Structure formats: structure tokens, C-alpha cells
Amino acid sequence: MLTRQRKELLLNLLKQDGQIVAKALSEQLGLSEDTIRRDLRELAREGLLQRVHGGALPLPPSPAMGNFSQRQQIAGEAKPAIGQAAAAMVEPGQVVFIDGGTTAVQLARALPAELRATVVTHSPSVALELVEHAHIEVILIGGRLFKHSIVAMGPAALEAIAQIRTDIYFMGVCSLDPQAGITTGDYDEAGVKRAISQAARRTVVLASPEKLHTASPYQIAPLSSVGAIVVHAGVDEALLAPYRAMGIEVVVAGGNHLKA
Structure with missing residues (x-):
């Protein structure tokens, strides 16, 4: 799976589930936990999610x-x-x-x-x-x-x-x-x-x-x-x-x- 495809998948799962747990998701997708964490860090730098210990949460909505x-x-x-x-x-x-x-x-x-x-x-x-x-x-x-x-x-x-x-x-x-x-x-x-x-x-x-x-x-x-x-x-x-x-x-x- 290409990086862009993984990131799109992560954002869709975050929208659907309201959270991402890196360990559980790596097992579910058959990807390394390091890969998931790296994608989450990059998405956080792009301002698309909130990085937390062990995974990610959606950003607080703008008023x-x-x-x-x-x-x-x-x-x-x-x-x-x-x-x-x-x-x-x-x-x-x-x-x-x-x-x-x-x-x-x-x-x-x-x-x-x-x-x-x-x-x-x-x-x-x-x-x-x-x-x-x-x-x-x-x-x-x-x-x-x-x-x-x-x-x-x-x-x-x-x-x-x-x-x-x-x-x-x-x-x-x-x-x-x-x-x-x-x-x-x-x-x-x-x-x-x-x-x-x-x-x-x-x-x-x-x-x-x-x-x-x-x-x-x-x-x-x-x-x-x-x-x-x-x-x-x-x-x-x-x-x-x-x-x-x-x-x-x-x-x-x-x-x-x-x-x-």
C-alpha cells in the first residue's frame, strides 16, 4: 500500500471510529506499528489529526x-x-x-x-x-x-x-x-x-x-x-x-x- 493510500485510510478510519490505536491497527492491516506511527506523525504535522500516546484523535473542530x-x-x-x-x-x-x-x-x-x-x-x-x-x-x-x-x-x-x-x-x-x-x-x-x-x-x-x-x-x-x-x-x-x-x-x- 502506497503512503498516500495509507494516509487516506487512516483519516477515513479516524472519521469513522473517532480514534486510532496504532498497535491494534497495525495488527488489523498487517503493517508494522512503526509505519502506522510515522504516518500519524506526518498527518499531525499537516494539521489533519491530533497525535496522542499510542495513536491519534480527531482535531478539535473550529468554532x-x-x-x-x-x-x-x-x-x-x-x-x-x-x-x-x-x-x-x-x-x-x-x-x-x-x-x-x-x-x-x-x-x-x-x-x-x-x-x-x-x-x-x-x-x-x-x-x-x-x-x-x-x-x-x-x-x-x-x-x-x-x-x-x-x-x-x-x-x-x-x-x-x-x-x-x-x-x-x-x-x-x-x-x-x-x-x-x-x-x-x-x-x-x-x-x-x-x-x-x-x-x-x-x-x-x-x-x-x-x-x-x-x-x-x-x-x-x-x-x-x-x-x-x-x-x-x-x-x-x-x-x-x-x-x-x-x-x-x-x-x-x-x-x-x-x-x-
């Missing part, structure tokens, strides 16, 4: 995996501050893509009244925030409604996204981790976010505190594709250090101050 109304109650002070900091990054005349999600809605609300720009979004919630904005042209991407994030997805959305090149993509994520990268809880949503990022000159991740140092099942992109991360001032600097070490700009927002 951002909850539904839209539940997520509105999380990090209530941080999200408006992150939205304001992100809005300050938009320059007149730019074409920007604003993702779906609760923090993205705060970004749309924070865009200055005098700003002249074009906002592309597949989020009806974001589009509605900009209805009364006199100087912003809104391009709304359509498709099948993904109710968890209240965004359009599917072939129609991907086709429209492929026709637009944006200056900045403000990405909302479920999870962000130095090893696992940018991840989310839905396979198709990961593909849509990846397509939007690939069509943007720069990707800026909106990372409210509950999303840092967590991993979800499906990778959107490695951190090498990220130009900047916007976080709240209350985040421990130790959590931010790995991103800075990778050369990613970290914008810290909160209160009356903003720093990179």
Missing part, C-alpha cells in the same frame, strides 16, 4: 464550522475591528472580491462612504450591505446557494469567477494553521475559494481569533499564496510569529490602533 447565525455570536468585538482594518486596505478605483461570512459583512459595512471602487462578491449578505453605497459598483456572482456560508457555489459561480481579475481578494476562512494552511469544512467551498484566490493579484485572509491554530478537513491553499492576514489586537503574539517568519504581512487591528 467557525457552526452555521451563520451561530458564527455571528463569536468574537463579537474582533470582527468589526478586523473589518475596519481590511476596509482601510482598499484603494480608490480597485476591483476587490469580498468573500462570504460574518467578518466579510463587517468589512462591507466599514467601506468609506466616499470610496469609489468595484466590489465583486458571491455573498448576498455582502451585496445587501452595499445597496446604499452610492459610489461602489457591486457585481454579484450567482449559483447554488451554500446555506452554511450564504454564498453562491457550483459551476455557474466558478465560470463567472474565472472571467474577473481582482486587485484584492478578502478571504474568509474556517481555519488557519502554519502547517495545515488555509482550510475549510466543505470540499466544494474550498475549490471556489481557491479559484477566487487564483484570479486575484493579492489574497488577504480575515482571521478572527477562533480561527487561528485550527484545521478543517479541506485545504483551500498553502500559506505561500497569502499576501496578508488581518487579526485582532487581542491575539497572542506567539500565534502570529510563525506567519511573520514565513514573510506574510500580519495586520493587527483593534481599538484605535492598527499596525503591521
